Amino acid sequence: MVTQAKLVVEPHFSCGITVSTLESSLKFGHRSSLKFHSFTTRRRLSLAAEAATTPPAPTNQDEQRKPPDLQTLTGRFWKIAVPYWSSDDKVQARLQLAAVFALTLGTTGISVGFNFLGRDFYNALANKDQEQFTKQLLYYLAAFAGGIPIFVLRDYAREKLALRWRSWMTSYYMERYLKNKTFYKIQSQSTIDNPDQRIVDDLSSFTGTALSFSLTLFNAAIDLISFSNILYGIYPPLFIVLLAYSLGGTAISVFLGRGLVGLNFLQEKKEADFRYGLVRVRENAESIAFYGGEENEMQLLLSRFKSAFENLNQLLISSRNLEFFTNGYRYLIQILPAAVVAPMYFSGKIEFGVVNQSASAFNHILGDFSLIVYQFQAISAFSAVIDRLGEFDDILDSSNRKKGDHDLNEEIQLSFCLISCSYGLQSNGSMPLSSRVKLLDVEQLTVQTPSKATLIKDLSFEIYEKDHLLVTGPSGSGKTSLLRAVAGLWNFGSGAITIYVRPRGELDMPHSPDVISSQVTSTNEIIGDSTERRNSEGVIFLPQKPYMVLGTLRQQLLYPTWTEDSDNVVDDAKQSGDARCVNEKPNQPTSDDLIQVLNDVSLRHLLSRFDGLDSTYEWSSVLSLGEQQRLAFARLLLAKPTLALLDESTSALDEANEARLYQLIEAAGITYISIGHRSTLYKYHKKVLHISTANTTSNQRNWSFKNVGEDSIYDFSKQQL
Numbered sequence: 033m034v035t036q037a038k039l040v041v042e043p044h045f046s047c048g049i050t051v052s053t054l055e056s057s058l059k060f061g062h063r064s065s066l067k068f069h070s071f072t073t074r075r076r077l078s079l080a081a082e083a084a085t086t087p088p089a090p091t092n093q094d095e096q097r098k099p100p101d102l103q104t105l106t107g108r109f110w111k112i113a114v115p116y117w118s119s120d121d122k123v124q125a126r127l128q129l130a131a132v133f134a135l136t137l138g139t140t141g142i143s144v145g146f147n148f149l150g151r152d153f154y155n156a157l158a159n160k161d162q163e164q165f166t167k168q169l170l171y172y173l174a175a176f177a178g179g180i181p182i183f184v185l186r187d188y189a190r191e192k193l194a195l196r197w198r199s200w201m202t203s204y205y206m207e208r209y210l211k212n213k214t215f216y217k218i219q220s221q222s223t224i225d226n227p228d229q230r231i232v233d234d235l236s237s238f239t240g241t242a243l244s245f246s247l248t249l250f251n252a253a254i255d256l257i258s259f260s261n262i263l264y265g266i267y268p269p270l271f272i273v274l275l276a277y278s279l280g281g282t283a284i285s286v287f288l289g290r291g292l293v294g295l296n297f298l299q300e301k302k303e304a305d306f307r308y309g310l311v312r313v314r315e316n317a318e319s320i321a322f323y324g325g326e327e328n329e330m331q332l333l334l335s336r337f338k339s340a341f342e343n344l345n346q347l348l349i350s351s352r353n354l355e356f357f358t359n360g361y362r363y364l365i366q367i368l369p370a371a372v373v374a375p376m377y378f379s380g381k382i383e384f385g386v387v388n389q390s391a392s393a394f395n396h397i398l399g400d401f402s403l404i405v406y407q408f409q410a411i412s413a414f415s416a417v418i419d420r421l422g423e424f425d426d427i428l429d430s431s432n433r434k435k436g437d438h439d440l441n442e443e444i445q446l447s448f449c450l451i452s453c454s455y456g457l458q459s460n461g462s463m464p465l466s467s468r469v470k471l472l473d474v475e476q477l478t479v480q481t482p483s484k485a486t487l488i489k490d491l492s493f494e495i496y497e498k499d500h501l502l503v504t505g506p507s508g509s510g511k512t513s514l515l516r517a518v519a520g521l522w523n524f525g526s527g528a529i530t531i532y533v534r535p536r537g538e539l540d541m542p543h544s545p546d547v548i549s550s551q552v553t554s555t556n557e558i559i560g561d562s563t564e565r566r567n568s569e570g571v572i573f574l575p576q577k578p579y580m581v582l583g584t585l586r587q588q589l590l591y592p593t594w595t596e597d598s599d600n601v602v603d604d605a606k607q608s609g610d611a612r613c614v615n616e617k618p619n620q621p622t623s624d625d626l627i628q629v630l631n632d633v634s635l636r637h638l639l640s641r642f643d644g645l646d647s648t649y650e651w652s653s654v655l656s657l658g659e660q661q662r663l664a665f666a667r668l669l670l671a672k673p674t675l676a677l678l679d680e681s682t683s684a685l686d687e688a689n690e691a692r693l694y695q696l697i698e699a700a701g702i703t704y705i706s707i708g709h710r711s712t713l714y715k716y717h718k719k720v721l722h723i724s725t726a727n728t729t730s731n732q733r734n735w736s737f738k739n740v741g742e743d744s745i746y747d748f749s750k751q752q753l
């Protein structure tokens with residue numbers, strides 16, 4: 033990068049014209065090429081400085097990835113860039129953009145002024161006119177004093193706006209990434225690599241470079257108009273030669289650098305892969321240490337680094353080849369303006385200052401016409417950023433898009449239904465005898481893997497309040513996938529799942545079957561299919577591996593129902609009149625509630641060991657697996673969902689603790705569906721769903737139900753448990 037910055041400035045010295053050098057060092061655009069590059073490019077090049085010349089070798093199919101064409105890139109750039117300028121921040125954004133453009137215009141004006149000042153300055157010098165020389169010198173110093181702040185302010189305003197844009201884009205992308213379980217789909221289906229890197233590095237790079245680039249283009253256009261007049265006025269053929277030269281140079285550099293976009297794309301990916309590998313070692317430090325897997329980790333990490341390194345070598349070679357041309361292009365023509373206008377000077381047609389002026393104008397125009405040549409590497413790195421962000425943007429859009437009818441038939445439908453508050457008394461005013469509240473309805477559910485291998489065939493059942501169901505079956509038969517489907521994480525297959533929820537206010541009401549009508553189907557109100565509703569509507573899933581958030585013990589317990597600033601969220605909702613949202617969350621537990629629940633799940637000792645509720649630790653490392661599982665149950669007891677889906681959630685616990693936890697959630701009125709292999713689990717459930725490994729050649733159902741304590745297995749389709 034330093035080389036590139038130097039190369040831009042140096043030609044002016046080669047003409048021996050100091051004014052042009054100072055002027056050009058102030059000029060925005062290609063002369064500030066160090067700023068123009070993304071920081072990832074700089075990081076990459078610093079790594080490259082140490083690279084040896086190992087011949088590059090393609091390592092996987094990524095290497096065959098075709099770089100996108102110009103139309104795709106332009107479309108992607110537009111799609112990524114536009115939303116901010118019409119967002120709720122648009123007024124401030126547009127005002128600031130206008131200010132940046134105005135300042136840029138100001139800097140161009142100052143450059144033109146310097147051009148004329150330079151002419152008069154050198155004329156005075158050549159004419160040995162001391163009085164005029166002193167006058168020009170003072171003008172010159174005054175112009176500097178007035179001009180420099182404009183240049184500094186323009187850069188400051190541009191960077192501030194880039195930061196503001198980045199901040200908006202980061203929230204915008206994170207919101208879509210976390211919506212509709214998109215982050216989970218991307219991870220579980222390996223749709224794209226390193227979304228985190230795209231949010232952190234690529235967004236920062238995009239906003240900074242897009243602004244710089246737009247301003248550079250704007251500046252170049254204005255510059256071109258201003259200096260073309262000057263140069264054309266001095267000697268028209270010089271202008272024509274310059275035009276032909278730069279067009280030819282652009283075509284050649286596009287040809288020579290055509291592979292750089294693909295290489296830059298891969299470099300971004302490979303470096304992110306390497307960094308992710310290091311993060312995984314940190315996250316799984318204990319397992320790796322237990323296994324003594326350092327040697328393997330070293331190999332894996334080195335292979336990732338080597339892959340980044342080899343690609344970087346290839347990138348360096350391509351850059352070097354391009355640089356041969358770019359440097360030649362840059363230097364070859366420097367002598368031309370002086371050489372062309374010198375005869376006019378010798379014949380007395382022009383003054384010496386005009387020689388300087390033509391060289392200065394020539395360099396400006398050359399720089400403007402040669403944007404692509406000079407900035408080809410930066411443009412190719414930027415194109416890779418656009419490509420990666422565009423790809424990410426498309427995935428986020430498709431994940432959050434409403435599905436068409438065609439899609440709906442090919443995937444599992446999940447919907448939420450509100451149980452009406454009216455518990456339909458019978459015509460004689462009495463309660464119906466079989467009054468039970470339906471919580472879950474599964475109809476003709478076929479669960480498949482993403483590769484369309486069937487795991488469960490045509491499963492139908494209903495779960496009523498307190499119908500605790502145990503799901504058993506061999507490993508890999510699809511038990512977790514069934515819960516994933518109910519939780520809305522898994523939609524490969526067909527059939528329908530309906531989850532019935534009551535308004536949050538009713539959750540604390542007694543759940544006795546005697547007071548609740550069974551006529552739920554006639555009083556249901558469909559409230560949507562968004563899986564975001566799951567937690568807020570009273571369904572909680574405890575995964576096989578307890579998840580410990582980064583934060584305090586209090587935050588662990590409140591997760592995922594409340595955040596520490598839940599009160600603010602509720603206030604905001606009240607202000608915006610979203611009464612439904614206010615109803616969705618139960619009151620946040622007090623410290624006493626949290627201590628009580630820790631006591632209930634036999635974790636009170638954590639308070640003294642970790643200095644109360646508000647100290648922060650790496651909880652997944654400092655708590656045993658059994659303690660983490662108990663903490664997960666504590667969350668459940670605080671959130672009091674209607675339905676809990678427990679995936680081997682007590683597998684690390686002793687039998688006494690297991691019994692205690694199940695008794696607690698039963699007493700809290702939570703209906704649960706558990707997955708488990710242990711025989712001790714049977715006594716906490718009423719029914720058992722056994723799933724056997726699906727036979728790919730047969731169309732037979734691979735599941736059966738039985739009552740706990742009964743040996744006989746019965747076909748359960750559409751019967752109440």
Ligand SMILES: Nc1ncnc2c1ncn2[C@@H]1O[C@H](COP(=O)(O)OP(=O)(O)OP(=O)(O)O)[C@@H](O)[C@H]1O
Pocket residue numbers: 220221481482483487505506507508509510511512513514
């Ligand atoms: N993201 C995925 N892509 C492809 N196949 C998957 C994916 N996730 C799970 N599977 C496959 O689906 C099958 C069922 O997995 P699932 O986790 O539901 O099994 P399980 O019955 O819960 O097993 P276990 O008792 O061992 O936890 C397995 O063969 C698994 O390899």
